[in-house]
Amino acid sequence: MSRLQIKTASPFETEALGAGIGSLLTPGSFLALRGDLGGGKTCLVRGIVSSVAPQSSHLVASPTYAIMNCYPGDVPVYHFDFYRLTGDDDIRELGFEEFFYGDGVCVVEWSERLTELMPDDTLILLFEYAGDDHRLITITGTGKKSDTLLEQLAERLRQQKIL
Ligand SMILES: Nc1ncnc2c1ncn2[C@@H]1O[C@H](COP(=O)(O)OP(=O)(O)O)[C@@H](O)[C@H]1O
Ligand SMILES: [Mg+2]
Numbered sequence: 001m002s003r004l005q006i007k008t009a010s011p012f013e014t015e016a017l018g019a020g021i022g023s024l025l026t027p028g029s030f031l032a033l034r035g036d037l038g039g040g041k042t043c044l045v046r047g048i049v050s051s052v053a054p055q056s057s058h059l060v061a062s063p064t065y066a067i068m069n070c071y072p073g074d075v076p077v078y079h080f081d082f083y084r085l086t087g088d089d090d091i092r093e094l095g096f097e098e099f100f101y102g103d104g105v106c107v108v109e110w111s112e113r114l115t116e117l118m119p120d121d122t123l124i125l126l127f128e129y130a131g132d133d134h135r136l137i138t139i140t141g142t143g144k145k146s147d148t149l150l151e152q153l154a155e156r157l158r159q160q161k162i163l
Contacts, residue, residue, distance in 0.1 A: 004139045014040040018047020027103045032111030039127030076104040082113040
């Protein structure tokens with residue numbers, strides 16, 4: 001299990017981090033986003049979509065009322081927000097499980113709601129306030145694929161002198 005912490009100083013930086021992460025994702029990647037409201041989760045998703053499915057990045061909005069948004073692209077991005085759901089049973093009933101192991105990239109806000117349904121190899125991103133426009137983003141890998149991705153991301157951020 002590897003771990004990376006990045007502090008961003010603006011929504012722009014968070015979106016740029018999302019774009020960097022997005023460029024490393026592959027079909028089947030699963031990202032579990034957690035942390036406070038206003039933490040920057042949707043902002044990061046906008047950056048991810050700008051890399052993975054650029055033709056759809058203007059569509060990114062908080063899916064709180066839709067539960068799921070799909071952004072078409074060569075690799076589609078499935079953007080979930082489970083804030084209003086209670087847990088695995090709801091998620092199973094809505095048939096979202098099939099997307100988790102599909103050919104797209106899944107990004108889940110309020111992934112705290114997932115327990116057994118959480119895929120084994122996941123990138124977990126925790127968003128915390130760090131004063132004013134700063135956010136501390138802690139990324140943890142829970143499997144081989146996500147650990148490798150984190151190493152690649154760390155390398156890239158070091159090159160850009162962000163780490
Ligand atoms: N460093 C930062 N990263 C991301 N958002 C920030 C940052 N600083 C301030 N903000 C503001 O915080 C809010 C984040 O909103 P959003 O991405 O919708 O959060 P969430 O989806 O976690 O509820 C936006 O209003 C954004 O302008
Ligand atoms: Mg959001």
